[in-house]
Amino acid sequence: MNATYDVVGLGNAIVDVIAKSDDAFLQRHALAKGAMTLVSAQQSERLYSDMGPAIEASGGSAANTMVGVASLGGKAAYMGRVFADQLGQVFRHDIRAAGVEFATPAAKSGPPTARCLIFVTPDAQRTMQTYLGACVEFSPDDLDPAVIEGAQISYLEGYLWDPPRAKEAFREAMRIARAKHRRVALTLSDAFCVDRHRAEFRELIDTSLDIVFANESEILSLWQVASFDEAVRACQAHPRRIWAITRSEKGSVVIGDGLATHVAAERIEKVVDTTGAGDLYASGFLFGLSRARPLIECARLGHICAAEVISHYGPRPEVALATLAAAKLGG
Amino acid sequence: MNATYDVVGLGNAIVDVIAKSDDAFLQRHALAKGAMTLVSAQQSERLYSDMGPAIEASGGSAANTMVGVASLGGKAAYMGRVFADQLGQVFRHDIRAAGVEFATPAAKSGPPTARCLIFVTPDAQRTMQTYLGACVEFSPDDLDPAVIEGAQISYLEGYLWDPPRAKEAFREAMRIARAKHRRVALTLSDAFCVDRHRAEFRELIDTSLDIVFANESEILSLWQVASFDEAVRACQAHPRRIWAITRSEKGSVVIGDGLATHVAAERIEKVVDTTGAGDLYASGFLFGLSRARPLIECARLGHICAAEVISHYGPRPEVALATLAAAKLGG
Numbered sequence: 001m002n003a004t005y006d007v008v009g010l011g012n013a014i015v016d017v018i019a020k021s022d023d024a025f026l027q028r029h030a031l032a033k034g035a036m037t038l039v040s041a042q043q044s045e046r047l048y049s050d051m052g053p054a055i056e057a058s059g060g061s062a063a064n065t066m067v068g069v070a071s072l073g074g075k076a077a078y079m080g081r082v083f084a085d086q087l088g089q090v091f092r093h094d095i096r097a098a099g100v101e102f103a104t105p106a107a108k109s110g111p112p113t114a115r116c117l118i119f120v121t122p123d124a125q126r127t128m129q130t131y132l133g134a135c136v137e138f139s140p141d142d143l144d145p146a147v148i149e150g151a152q153i154s155y156l157e158g159y160l161w162d163p164p165r166a167k168e169a170f171r172e173a174m175r176i177a178r179a180k181h182r183r184v185a186l187t188l189s190d191a192f193c194v195d196r197h198r199a200e201f202r203e204l205i206d207t208s209l210d211i212v213f214a215n216e217s218e219i220l221s222l223w224q225v226a227s228f229d230e231a232v233r234a235c236q237a238h239p240r241r242i243w244a245i246t247r248s249e250k251g252s253v254v255i256g257d258g259l260a261t262h263v264a265a266e267r268i269e270k271v272v273d274t275t276g277a278g279d280l281y282a283s284g285f286l287f288g289l290s291r292a293r294p295l296i297e298c299a300r301l302g303h304i305c306a307a308e309v310i311s312h313y314g315p316r317p318e319v320a321l322a323t324l325a326a327a328k329l330g331g
Numbered sequence: 332m333n334a335t336y337d338v339v340g341l342g343n344a345i346v347d348v349i350a351k352s353d354d355a356f357l358q359r360h361a362l363a364k365g366a367m368t369l370v371s372a373q374q375s376e377r378l379y380s381d382m383g384p385a386i387e388a389s390g391g392s393a394a395n396t397m398v399g400v401a402s403l404g405g406k407a408a409y410m411g412r413v414f415a416d417q418l419g420q421v422f423r424h425d426i427r428a429a430g431v432e433f434a435t436p437a438a439k440s441g442p443p444t445a446r447c448l449i450f451v452t453p454d455a456q457r458t459m460q461t462y463l464g465a466c467v468e469f470s471p472d473d474l475d476p477a478v479i480e481g482a483q484i485s486y487l488e489g490y491l492w493d494p495p496r497a498k499e500a501f502r503e504a505m506r507i508a509r510a511k512h513r514r515v516a517l518t519l520s521d522a523f524c525v526d527r528h529r530a531e532f533r534e535l536i537d538t539s540l541d542i543v544f545a546n547e548s549e550i551l552s553l554w555q556v557a558s559f560d561e562a563v564r565a566c567q568a569h570p571r572r573i574w575a576i577t578r579s580e581k582g583s584v585v586i587g588d589g590l591a592t593h594v595a596a597e598r599i600e601k602v603v604d605t606t607g608a609g610d611l612y613a614s615g616f617l618f619g620l621s622r623a624r625p626l627i628e629c630a631r632l633g634h635i636c637a638a639e640v641i642s643h644y645g646p647r648p649e650v651a652l653a654t655l656a657a658a659k660l661g662g
Contacts, residue, residue, distance in 0.1 A: 019428075020649070048424060049424070051424075051428065052428050052429075053389070053398070053424075053425040053426075053428045053429045053647065054421075054424070054425060054428075055386050055387065055388045055645060056386065056387035056388070056421060057386045057387070058384070067384070085416075085417055086416055086417040086418050086443070087417050090385075090387060093379060093380070093382075093384075093385070094384040094385060095384075097350075097382060097383050097384045097385070098383075098384045112417070314386060316384065318351070
């Protein structure tokens with residue numbers, strides 16, 4: 001069956017609020033460095049009032065990934081819930097302007113559009129505090145089954161297990177995709193997120209997933225093992241899945257048919273802000289899969305996209321990734 | 332009399348929406364490159380829907396200048412009108428987080444917070460389309476006379492002559508400042524803005540101003556002359572005013588007591604986005620004046636601040652200007 005989309009992403013639709021910070025600030029507010037922590041509206045406002053001058057940029061993990069897929073020349077769609085407010089308009093504008101199909105209607109009652117306060121320390125690490133806002137309204141009613149049926153790959157955020165009804169949407173999307181023999185991918189999102197939903201994530205991996213994205217701390221948390229090698233072996237025990245495990249500057253390990261291969265990261269001059277690194281790695285990898293490229297080339301595409309996004313502030317690419325990838329891969 | 336503030340700025344309180352663009356886009360939409368054009372809410376929305384992915388950052392000319400003064404270590408205050416919406420909260424947060432006193436209450440009825448769509452072309456030039464929104468509500472009632480009385484210099488945007496009642500606030504602020512023998516500064520803001528208000532600006536210069544900021548096209552427009560030399564001579568004919576006239580990479584010409592001096596611009600590696608160049612030049616110059624520095628040093632401070640802001644996207648400094656200035660001026 002022909003596909004209308006290369007990839008459809010489902011996720012928490014979030015506007016990022018990004019400020020430079022220092023480690024003293026993180027300590028003063030007891031923030032878990034490098035992690036994504038959920039906060040209430042009140043906590044978010046309190047933290048914002050103490051935050052330095054910021055810029056706003058559309059974010060959301062799967063949304064960033066879809067923007068990357070579109071920038072590579074892929075056909076991408078997205079589903080997620082914003083509120084009918086100014087930040088919701090910003091989110092909708094930016095994802096559409098990037099060439100991603102996005103038709104989920106804005107909520108007209110309930111909490112405002114989600115925001116993620118991102119504190120970028122001088123070591124380029126990002127620490128995220130998310131107020132989920134309108135994302136808690138995301139439900140199976142927000143799915144467009146025709147889009148999911150028409151997408152080669154459905155890409156789901158682990159973060160979707162945090163808002164109460166989004167996991168129902170997540171499960172329903174998987175059901176729709178699998179009924180049409182489409183592939184389903186999951187990103188584990190965050191080590192603490194894995195902690196919150198480990199049993200369910202493991203069950204999904206056993207029953208419903210084709211592709212899993214994780215970073216090192218997430219995969220250790222998933223299998224509750226102490227070493228990376230043990231984690232890889234645990235993944236290899238699921239030979240019918242594709243695993244893409246990122247390791248920052250150490251590159252990534254790709255596992256397919258039970259075989260594991262290391263792929264080097266791109267060299268870059270200066271890492272400015274690691275926000276979006278994993279999201280954009282997934283863009284390259286998924287785009288490569290949708291074009292039936294070998295897994296090693298999918299991983300290289302992932303590293304090329306990740307290198308672009310960590311060389312500047314903000315979670316989305318600033319250049320056309322298709323041009324960049326062609327230059328790096330020679331066409 | 333001791334001063335509570337070094338500088339108080341009055342201006343249009345605006346959130347910038349910044350996107351990369353190309354000359355073809357400007358031509359297709361018939362945008363006046365390098366200028367600030369006022370647009371209606373409908374025009375702004377139409378243009379936004381065709382704009383690429385953007386980031387949001389607090390802007391507003393005099394607001395940017397006050398942030399620069401604070402970043403240099405000066406005591407700065409600001410007055411301007413936002414609406415009680417998300418962009419208004421962003422504006423208020425950012426200027427306060429930068430250390431600027433800002434207490435003008437948000438409008439609770441009327442149009443939303445002003446936004447300026449900024450199209451940055453590959454030559455680093457910015458083209459601005461402003462929807463004034465809540466700025467049209469700015470009136471003399473929004474002034475805090477004690478702040479103006481307590482500020483060494485009141486700094487006013489030429490742009491304030493665009494919203495209907497803001498010029499009344501502008502005139503009232505001048506009256507308050509002059510009654511306390513404080514100095515009053517004006518920036519001509521934009522060549523088209525000068526075109527719209529030339530007669531009144533000339534009358535202000537004759538009667539009420541101590542310091543005038545302009546760039547080359549603005550000063551030519553003010554005096555309706557064809558050459559820069561003629562414009563300088565016209566300024567010199569007002570010997571009791573200080574004039575600071577910026578000329579991009581050619582530096583600036585400073586005129587005091589009728590004497591004109593050229594001051595070189597700072598060398599910088601790469602100009603990324605010229606948004607805020609004039610605003611931050613004014614920061615350095617005004618801060619220098621408030622510390623009774625010689626005019627040439629005021630201009631050098633201006634160039635140091637301008638060089639920082641044009642080396643990245645966005646209209647406000649990303650580093651502590653006090654540290655930068657100390658490194659450059661050796662003090």
